[in-house]
Amino acid sequence: MEVSVTQFIKGLPKAELHLHIEGSFEPKLMFEIAKRNGIKLPYTSVEELQAAYQFNNLQEFLDIYYQGAQVLLHEQDFYDLTWAYLLKIHEQQVHHTEVFFDPQTHTDRGVAFDTVLDGIYRALSDGEEKLGISFRLIMCFLRHLPESAAFKTLESALPHKDRIDGVGLDSSEVGHPPSKFERVFEQAGLHGFRLVAHAGEEGPSDYIWEAINRLHVIRIDHGNRCLDDDLLVKRLASRKIPLTLCPLSNKALQVIKNLNTYPLLAMMDHGLLVTLNSDDPAYFGGYLNENYEAVAQALSLTKPQLVTLAKNSFSASWLSNPEKEQALKRIDAYYDAHKH
Ligand code: ADE
Numbered sequence: 038m039e040v041s042v043t044q045f046i047k048g049l050p051k052a053e054l055h056l057h058i059e060g061s062f063e064p065k066l067m068f069e070i071a072k073r074n075g076i077k078l079p080y081t082s083v084e085e086l087q088a089a090y091q092f093n094n095l096q097e098f099l100d101i102y103y104q105g106a107q108v109l110l111h112e113q114d115f116y117d118l119t120w121a122y123l124l125k126i127h128e129q130q131v132h133h134t135e136v137f138f139d140p141q142t143h144t145d146r147g148v149a150f151d152t153v154l155d156g157i158y159r160a161l162s163d164g165e166e167k168l169g170i171s172f173r174l175i176m177c178f179l180r181h182l183p184e185s186a187a188f189k190t191l192e193s194a195l196p197h198k199d200r201i202d203g204v205g206l207d208s209s210e211v212g213h214p215p216s217k218f219e220r221v222f223e224q225a226g227l228h229g230f231r232l233v234a235h236a237g238e239e240g241p242s243d244y245i246w247e248a249i250n251r252l253h254v255i256r257i258d259h260g261n262r263c264l265d266d267d268l269l270v271k272r273l274a275s276r277k278i279p280l281t282l283c284p285l286s287n288k289a290l291q292v293i294k295n296l297n298t299y300p301l302l303a304m305m306d307h308g309l310l311v312t313l314n315s316d317d318p319a320y321f322g323g324y325l326n327e328n329y330e331a332v333a334q335a336l337s338l339t340k341p342q343l344v345t346l347a348k349n350s351f352s353a354s355w356l357s358n359p360e361k362e363q364a365l366k367r368i369d370a371y372y373d374a375h376k377h
């Protein structure tokens with residue numbers, strides 16, 4: 038029996054490397070948690086909330102995303118949020134995930150750093166034990182806030198270095214270049230955190246150069262705009278700096294007009310280590326498989342191209358080399374069994 042591309046994607050072992058846990062907050066769970074915490078959302082129903090998910094740009098999305106996160110108060114809320122995401126990706130054959138969280142979104146409302154971290158981490162540990170999903174955790178600084186606030190956040194993270202693998206940079210990009218956080222990233226690097234940053238989503242290719250040269254990141258989140266600069270593309274390819282692309286996010290935030298012109302194949306032809314990810318799946322219409330599926334349909338991807346993307350997702354991850362090799366073997370075995 039021939040396996041369709043849709044079926045092929047469903048069973049393909051994958052890793053996710055760009056996922057904001059607060060962006061996986063489904064409206065139904067948001068209403069449930071709001072109710073139990075006695076918080077009133079400015080919408081009367083799930084449908085009314087979902088109808089507000091129409092964005093012209095990143096900022097319009099962020100305004101709604103930060104509003105939704107305000108109902109999260111207790112450790113159990115962060116657990117439930119994270120557990121719901123894990124159950125979803127478990128269905129989708131996502132075997133490894135590297136999750137972002139935004140502590141400042143919560144600490145600025147008076148929620149303790151430990152409450153946020155404990156809830157997310159407990160769910161991730163349960164996910165590893167009960168669902169077999171390995172993970173890494175990445176703490177992001179909100180770039181629209183001052184450098185001093187990022188330093189304070191880094192300070193709060195230091196007692197928890199054993200549970201936080203990396204630091205990243207997210208939120209409103211234009212006007213907040215990576216260089217604003219050069220000193221705090223330097224400190225984070227000295228403390229042993231791995232470094233990543235959103236760059237070149239809405240911002241220019243210069244921001245990607247800054248992320249590499251001044252923040253010394255080992256992965257670029259998004260990075261679409263690198264194609265504006267040939268030298269940058271060569272640098273990313275020769276240094277094998279992965280890009281974590283998020284196609285449905287780019288579409289929803291109008292970073293790109295439509296997926297038929299998504300430059301994925303051009304990037305692969307240039308030798309870039311590109312991966313597909315969901316970014317904020319509850320807001321952008323799909324988890325990891327829906328992202329693979331949308332791009333596969335729009336660009337008529339072949340099974341070998343999908344295999345390359347899945348392999349890239351593990352190669353670009355922070356798993357150990359033996360773990361990566363095991364994952365790549367698993368993908369090869371899957372391909373052999375489902376190539377026709
Ligand atoms: N925070 C959550 N999603 C984001 C995105 N796509 N870009 C920047 N910051 C974000």
Ligand code: ZN
Nearest residue numbers: 057207258316
């Ligand atoms: Zn993101």
